[in-house]
Amino acid sequence: MKRFSALALAGTLWCGPALAEAPRFTNLFGDHAVLQRGEPVRLSGRADPGAALRVDIADQSLTTTADANGRWSVMTRPMSAGGPYTLSVSDRGTRTVLSDVMVGEVWFCAGQSNMGLKLQDATNGGNEVRDSENPRLRFTDIGRDVAARPLEEAKAVSGWALASPKSIGPASAACYFMAKALQAHFGVTVGFISSTWGGTQTQAWIGENGLRPLKTYDDALDRLALYAKDPQAGEARQARYFEDWWVAHEPDAKAKAAWARPDFDDAGWKPVRPTRVWERLGDPELASFNGAVWYRADFTLTKAQAEGAARIALGLIDDSDTTFVNGVRVGGIEGRTTRRAYALPKGLLVAGRNVVAVRVLDSGGSGGLYDTDDQRYLAMADGSKLPLPEAWRYRVSAPLDALGDVPVTPWDPTKGAGSLYNGMVAPVTAYTVKGVAWYQGESNVYDPPAFGRLLPALIHQWRAAFGAPDLPFVLAQLPNYGPVSDRPGASKTAEVREQQRRTAQTLNRVGLTSIIDIGDRYDIHPGQKTVVGARLALTARRVAYAETVAQSPSPVTVTRSGDDLVVRFRDTADGLRTYSGDTAIGFEVCDGDRRCRYATAVAKGDHVTLAGANRPEIRAIRYAWSDSPFVNLFNSEDLPAGPFEITVD
Numbered sequence: 001m002k003r004f005s006a007l008a009l010a011g012t013l014w015c016g017p018a019l020a021e022a023p024r025f026t027n028l029f030g031d032h033a034v035l036q037r038g039e040p041v042r043l044s045g046r047a048d049p050g051a052a053l054r055v056d057i058a059d060q061s062l063t064t065t066a067d068a069n070g071r072w073s074v075m076t077r078p079m080s081a082g083g084p085y086t087l088s089v090s091d092r093g094t095r096t097v098l099s100d101v102m103v104g105e106v107w108f109c110a111g112q113s114n115m116g117l118k119l120q121d122a123t124n125g126g127n128e129v130r131d132s133e134n135p136r137l138r139f140t141d142i143g144r145d146v147a148a149r150p151l152e153e154a155k156a157v158s159g160w161a162l163a164s165p166k167s168i169g170p171a172s173a174a175c176y177f178m179a180k181a182l183q184a185h186f187g188v189t190v191g192f193i194s195s196t197w198g199g200t201q202t203q204a205w206i207g208e209n210g211l212r213p214l215k216t217y218d219d220a221l222d223r224l225a226l227y228a229k230d231p232q233a234g235e236a237r238q239a240r241y242f243e244d245w246w247v248a249h250e251p252d253a254k255a256k257a258a259w260a261r262p263d264f265d266d267a268g269w270k271p272v273r274p275t276r277v278w279e280r281l282g283d284p285e286l287a288s289f290n291g292a293v294w295y296r297a298d299f300t301l302t303k304a305q306a307e308g309a310a311r312i313a314l315g316l317i318d319d320s321d322t323t324f325v326n327g328v329r330v331g332g333i334e335g336r337t338t339r340r341a342y343a344l345p346k347g348l349l350v351a352g353r354n355v356v357a358v359r360v361l362d363s364g365g366s367g368g369l370y371d372t373d374d375q376r377y378l379a380m381a382d383g384s385k386l387p388l389p390e391a392w393r394y395r396v397s398a399p400l401d402a403l404g405d406v407p408v409t410p411w412d413p414t415k416g417a418g419s420l421y422n423g424m425v426a427p428v429t430a431y432t433v434k435g436v437a438w439y440q441g442e443s444n445v446y447d448p449p450a451f452g453r454l455l456p457a458l459i460h461q462w463r464a465a466f467g468a469p470d471l472p473f474v475l476a477q478l479p480n481y482g483p484v485s486d487r488p489g490a491s492k493t494a495e496v497r498e499q500q501r502r503t504a505q506t507l508n509r510v511g512l513t514s515i516i517d518i519g520d521r522y523d524i525h526p527g528q529k530t531v532v533g534a535r536l537a538l539t540a541r542r543v544a545y546a547e548t549v550a551q552s553p554s555p556v557t558v559t560r561s562g563d564d565l566v567v568r569f570r571d572t573a574d575g576l577r578t579y580s581g582d583t584a585i586g587f588e589v590c591d592g593d594r595r596c597r598y599a600t601a602v603a604k605g606d607h608v609t610l611a612g613a614n615r616p617e618i619r620a621i622r623y624a625w626s627d628s629p630f631v632n633l634f635n636s637e638d639l640p641a642g643p644f645e646i647t648v649d
Contacts, residue, residue, distance in 0.1 A: 022094035023047035023066070026153050028431050029087070031099050032160035034138050034191025036106045037081045041432040042467075043089075044073035051091045057101070058085050071152070073430070079103045081188035102138070104189030105182060107540070108433045109175035110205070110425065111440035113198030113525060114476070119176050120169035123527035128176075129169050137163040137183050139171050142195040142428065146419040148228030148411055150207060150426035160191070172196060174476070177533020178437060182540065193431070195424045197413060201443045202454040204413065204420040210461025211417055214453055220417040224410035238409055239332065242322065245407045246359075250292065251398050259294050259395070260324035262355040266296050269393035274369035274376075277318060278362075278394075285396055286368075292397035295358045295369055297389050305386060306349040311379040312356065312388075314340040315371025320409075322359040325349070334412045336366075339375060356388070359397070363406050414443070421461075429465040435472035435544045436462065437536050441496050442478060442524060448495035455503045459510060472544035473510045474536050475500055477642055479519025479526060482627030488588045488596035494625045497643045501554070511543035514552035514642030521628040535639070550637035555646045558621055565589065565599075565610040565648060567621060574636035576603035584608055584633040586624045589648075591617040596625075603633060621646050 025045040035041050035057075043055055047066040055062045055074050066072040072089075083102035088095055109115055119125050119132075143156025161167040168176065172194040183190040197204075203217060208224075211217040223241065227234025247253045258264050270283065274295060278286040286293070301309070312325060318336035322329060326349070331342030360368055369376075369392075378386040400406075408415040438458075444451040455475075463471045477500050478493060485491075497516075504512035513535045520526040541547040551571040559566045569576060578584045584603050587610055590596035599610040599621075610621070624631050624643035633641040 021048070022096050023051060023053055023072070023089045023091050024096050025087070025089060025098065026427070026430060027157045028140070028154065028193070028427065029098060030140070030157075030160050031101075032138055032162060033087070033098065033101050033140075034106050034160070034189055035076075035079065035101065035103045036432045036434055037103045037188065038078050039432060040078055041076045042073055042430060043076065043087070044071070044430050045089060046070045047072055047089070047091060053089055053091055055087075055089045057087045058082070058103070083189065102136075102189040102191070104136070104191065105186060106431070106433045107175070107179060107182070107190070107192045107435055107437060108195070108428055109172055109178070109192055109437045109439075110195045111438055111476075112196065112200045112443060114442070115172055115174055115194070115437075115439035116196030116198055117173050117525055117527075117529060118170050119173040119529075121527070122173035122529040124530065125169075125173065125527075128530075129165055132163045132165055132168045134163040134180075134183070136189040137176075137179055138189065138191040139163065139168075139176070139179070140191075140193055141171070142193065142424050144197050144413070145423035146411055146413045146416065147423035147426075148224055148231075148234075148419070150422045152427060152430070154424065154427040173529035174439060174532045174536065175437060177530050178536040178540065179533075181534050181537035185537070185541070193428060193433070195428065197420060197424070199443055200414045200420060200440070202440060202451060202458060204416045204418065205425060205440070206454065206458045207418050207421040207426065207461050207465060209464065210421075210457045214457060216450070217417045220408065220410040224417055224419070227411055239329065242332065242407055243329075246322075249403045251402055256294075256397060259296070260329075260357040260359075261327040262298075262353065266393050266395070269296065269395045272392050272394050273373075273390050274392050274394075275372055276368075277366035277370045278368035279366050289396070289399065290362050290364055290367065291399040291401075291403060292359060292361050293368060293394055294397055295360065295392050295394045296355060297392040298353055298355045299389055300353055301349060301351060301386075303351040305378075305380075306351050306354075308380045308382065309344055309349050309378040309386070310381045311341050311343050313375060313377050313379055314356075314358065314369065315375030316340075317358070317360055317369050317371075318365070318367050319363055320361045324357045324359075326354055334409045335414065339371070341379065344378075361403075361406060363400060425462065426465065429462070429467075433466070433471075435474060435540060437474045437476070437540070439476035441500065442481075445492045445496050448492055448499055451496055452499035452502065455499060456507060459503070459507060470509050472540065473507075474513060474539045474543060475504055475510065476513050476515060476532065476536060477501065479515040480517070480521060480628040481519050481524050481526070482521060484521060484628050484630070485626040488590075488598060488622075488625065491626045493627045494622075494643055498645050501642060501644055505554075509543050511539035511551075512554075512642065513539045514640050516624055516629065516642055517631055517640045519628070550635070550639055552639040553633070553635045553641040555623075555644050558646055558648050560614045560648070561609075563612050563614050565613045565618070565621065566607050567610070567646070568607045569641065570606075571639075572606040572635045575605050576608065576641075577634055577636060578603050579632040579634060581632060586629050586631055586633070588622040588625060589613045589615075589618045590620040590622060592619045594620075596622060608633070618648050620648055
């Protein structure tokens with residue numbers, strides 16, 4: 001990007017007030033950017049309020065005026081694929097120029113860690129990076145960020161880059177392979193924008209306008225609004241909310257409040273050096289524990305040290321903490337990747353013995369204080385650090401089952417209400433894209449029905465924000481991961497897959513990509529992203545470009561036929577087939593009480609026959625209904641039938 005001053009170029013000396021800042025584009029636009037072909041493209045930026053501006057791209061010259069806040073935007077006429085072009089915005093004295101701008105296809109890829117998995121970490125990633133040189137494949141990444149209100153510009157944008165061995169390694173593998181397939185098919189420049197954060201739940205990616213109609217998040221959104229207006233007041237309200245929850249839900253909460261006080265006798269607590277999560281401490285009680293555990297440590301200070309300490313740092317804690325010093329709450333944060341550091345009120349520390357107590361709540365996976373010793377210290381006003389002791393003590397308070405639903409901080413990055421939408425999606429909505437590729441859901445398996453309401457809400461809200469009511473969405477259905485089953489049973493992961501299928505079936509221009517055959521039962525982050533991207537591209541060609549291309553088979557109808565049940569499928573190409581056998585494995589028939597049994601299934605043409613399964617009590621057919629099913633039903637294009645549950649009338 002280059003900026004020019006007309007006065008400077010003319011060699012004029014200026015001794016008066018400082019020149020106004022040059023008009024600019026918002027930071028998602030940059031050198032090497034890709035603009036969407038065939039559609040009006042919105043260009044936007046900032047300038048002096050009221051500035052008269054001219055924007056030039058290709059053969060178009062557009063005019064606009066910055067509003068009272070300095071914002072400006074224009075819409076281009078549709079452009080054909082081409083370039084490179086210069087894109088510029090100018091007022092009467094200065095001009096900002098972006099170079100090597102192409103017109104082609106633009107896709108927005110978002111979700112949690114499987115969308116974020118880097119190309120360099122994917123299966124065969126090293127070879128792919130080595131051979132990636134392609135100036136017609138370009139990308140940019142939105143940095144991780146949370147915000148209490150929608151941002152106009154992302155706080156961190158990587159800048160547009162051309163695919164090359166030097167640049168492409170950290171890019172989203174799934175999105176890269178999707179874009180690569182689209183670029184090869186269309187022969188035009190393809191750009192992708194990625195916005196990902198591992199371990200995140202769907203509600204964090206939905207803006208307020210999408211969450212309000214659900215009613216479930218009203219209180220969280222109100223707290224978020226207060227935090228946006230006054231962070232200190234918002235944090236204080238959240239602290240009261242959290243403490244009220246503890247009092248209401250933790251067994252013997254009032255008695256345990258004494259555990260924070262310095263005069264409490266913790267001699268009976270277990271000793272610990274908290275440099276590892278509690279599952280790895282060797283304590284059988286904590287080997288697979290989720291819930292609340294208290295930690296305590298005491299330390300001695302001189303009068304000068306007590307007066308000079310400004311903050312207490314505790315390092316990383318999994319998941320959330322409430323920290324007390326000498327019985328006074330000094331802070332609390334949710335999130336295992338955030339190092340804790342809390343301000344200490346003057347006069348709180350004393351000469352002599354002091355006590356820090358940390359109540360840790362873990363809602364799944366590992367838990368506890370787990371950072372290195374050097375990350376726990378008192379930060380002194382003069383910039384020095386006073387280490388906290390290595391020897392701590394701990395005591396189990398209550399298991400998660402006894403606590404119930406854990407309250408969430410609305411601005412938390414993983415479980416908050418709209419926090420990621422505000423910071424990582426809202427800034428993208430001003431950029432014209434062809435469609436969205438969405439790979440998320442692993443972190444919502446705890447509540448499939450809620451996920452079934454959230455996913456359509458996300459699609460509707462994003463479409464409204466992009467100003468595109470029919471914006472195409474391509475969904476990656478969750479792959480196989482987790483324990484295998486040798487009998488029919490419940491599976492929340494299967495329920496989430498079904499919610500994804502129903503969303504794609506119900507909403508216009510939403511496509512579902514089945515990857516049930518290429519996951520990893522031992523790893524939630526399967527490395528095989530080449531096939532994921534290729535299949536996403538096929539789905540994109542169907543829903544975004546209206547091409548007649550192969551898709552995974554999906555059920556259409558169930559018919560009672562004599563003693564049999566017959567399931568008819570669409571997208572079978574030249575017919576269904578079963579690998580490694582004459583029958584399709586994984587079919588179940590279920591009665592009205594959801595008692596299920598496996599059924600023998602034979603595929604032929606566009607249908608699967610469940611021989612002898614037509615009994616009066618049968619009310620549903622399920623396929624591949626487990627966390628990590630084995631599947632062998634494909635169409636002639638080698639695309640797997642995805643998991644489903646379908647009603648039998």
